[in-house]
Amino acid sequence: AQKITQTQPGMFVQEKEAVTLDCTYDTSDPSYGLFWYKQPSSGEMIFLIYQGSYDQQNATEGRYSLNFQKARKSANLVISASQLGDSAMYFCAMREGDKKTSYDKVIFGPGTSLSVIP
Amino acid sequence: GAVVSQHPSWVICKSGTSVKIECRSLDFQATTMFWYRQFPKQSLMLMATSNEGSKATYEQGVEKDKFLINHASLTLSTLTVTSAHPEDSSFYICSARDRKIFGQMNTEAFFGQGTRLTVV
Numbered sequence: 001a002q003k004i005t006q007t008q009p010g011m012f013v014q015e016k017e018a019v020t021l022d023c024t025y026d027t028s029d030p031s032y033g034l035f036w037y038k039q040p041s042s043g044e045m046i047f048l049i050y051q052g053s054y055d056q057q058n059a060t061e062g063r064y065s066l067n068f069q070k071a072r073k074s075a076n077l078v079i080s081a082s083q084l085g086d087s088a089m090y091f092c093a094m095r096e097g098d099k100k101t102s103y104d105k106v107i108f109g110p111g112t113s114l115s116v117i118p
Numbered sequence: 119g120a121v122v123s124q125h126p127s128w129v130i131c132k133s134g135t136s137v138k139i140e141c142r143s144l145d146f147q148a149t150t151m152f153w154y155r156q157f158p159k160q161s162l163m164l165m166a167t168s169n170e171g172s173k174a175t176y177e178q179g180v181e182k183d184k185f186l187i188n189h190a191s192l193t194l195s196t197l198t199v200t201s202a203h204p205e206d207s208s209f210y211i212c213s214a215r216d217r218k219i220f221g222q223m224n225t226e227a228f229f230g231q232g233t234r235l236t237v238v
Contacts, residue, residue, distance in 0.1 A: 047226045
């Protein structure tokens, strides 16, 4: 079963506008972490923002903020004042413990391709 | 920030040969390293979790005899694609977590630059 869902395969946003990228997740573990990564065409993975399952406040990092709704199991990424350099793939990821091995692991959603239009 | 170096960046090999990909944490010690495979326009699929000094844990459907993982030290993990076939052509990327802050949920995994493997 899909653990992380990103329902928007592709998104367009006008430069300087804000955009929200959706992410929903599924876990029965009370302790988990949620990440957003950006992957430009070069392939590198760039860490953007983190939200812990016990965090009371929504995470913010510069132009990035995370709209965390725990009961709905959603962790949407909001990018404010979009720039042309924001055009990339965006992946939502979750870190949770693996009960079989006792080690934790990070799994990724299918990604959203964001295009910023001048 | 922490640096993870992956080598080579790209490699072309003949069908039937083996290819080794290295993942090094340059300025920290990594208890755990993760290996992912990414096909074009798809997400990162976790292949295995590599723990220093112990056997790697492979995800379901990943052949451990084909994708050999060695994590001999706290700064180096290697992935060897044995008897490579054209269908193994993909982007392979590793990530590592800093041993000093291991266990904290907010510890991001630092990624290597990735290796683009083409098997001809």
